[in-house]
Structure formats: C-alpha cells, structure tokens
Amino acid sequence: IYFQDLKTIGKINFTPREIDVIAFIISGRTTKKIASFLSIAPKTVDNHIHNIMMKLECHSRGNIVDFIEKSGKFSIVRQY
Numbered sequence: 001i002y003f004q005d006l007k008t009i010g011k012i013n014f015t016p017r018e019i020d021v022i023a024f025i026i027s028g029r030t031t032k033k034i035a036s037f038l039s040i041a042p043k044t045v046d047n048h049i050h051n052i053m054m055k056l057e058c059h060s061r062g063n064i065v066d067f068i069e070k071s072g073k074f075s076i077v078r079q080y
Contacts, residue, residue, distance in 0.1 A: 010071040012055050021048040023080045026065050039063060 006019045012023070017038075024034040031049070033044040051061060056067050068074050 005073065005076050009073050009077075010067065014052070014055070017079070018048055018052050019080060021045060022052060022064060022068060023077050025061050026050070026068055026074065026077055 007013060020038060021034060024037065029037070031042050031045045035045045038045070049061070049064075052064055056064060058064060058067065068077050
C-alpha cells in the first residue's frame, strides 16, 4: 500500500515509518503505545511526530488527522 498510495499525500512525501506513525495517530494511540507496537523508543516516536509536523507546518496531532482527512486518504491510512 505504501508505495502505491501513501508515499505522497497532498504533495508531501512521507517515509514508511512516518506513515506507520500517522496511521497510529489517526487510530488514537499514545506515544508509548505506538513505540510498543513499532518496537522503538517513545523518544523516536516523538521525533517522527515532530518531523511530520514540520512537513505539514502544524503543531498538534489533531492537525495531522485533519490533514489526512482533507487529503482524501484517511481510509487508506487507516487500512495501512
């Protein structure tokens, strides 16, 4: 799914790991839960979230969800 549909969302390129984190964010998971699922440190998750926010020029997880919803790829990201 990643290479076909999610590499670029709204003209912004995301890494596969950033898409993983975005998928967990739109599912309402906490940083600790995301870290546990992905077998990475919570600080690493925070770094990914920071990078995503920088790309989107936003300041909250809610803004990330809003961006995905507006992009028309919400259902694809949830599936991912």
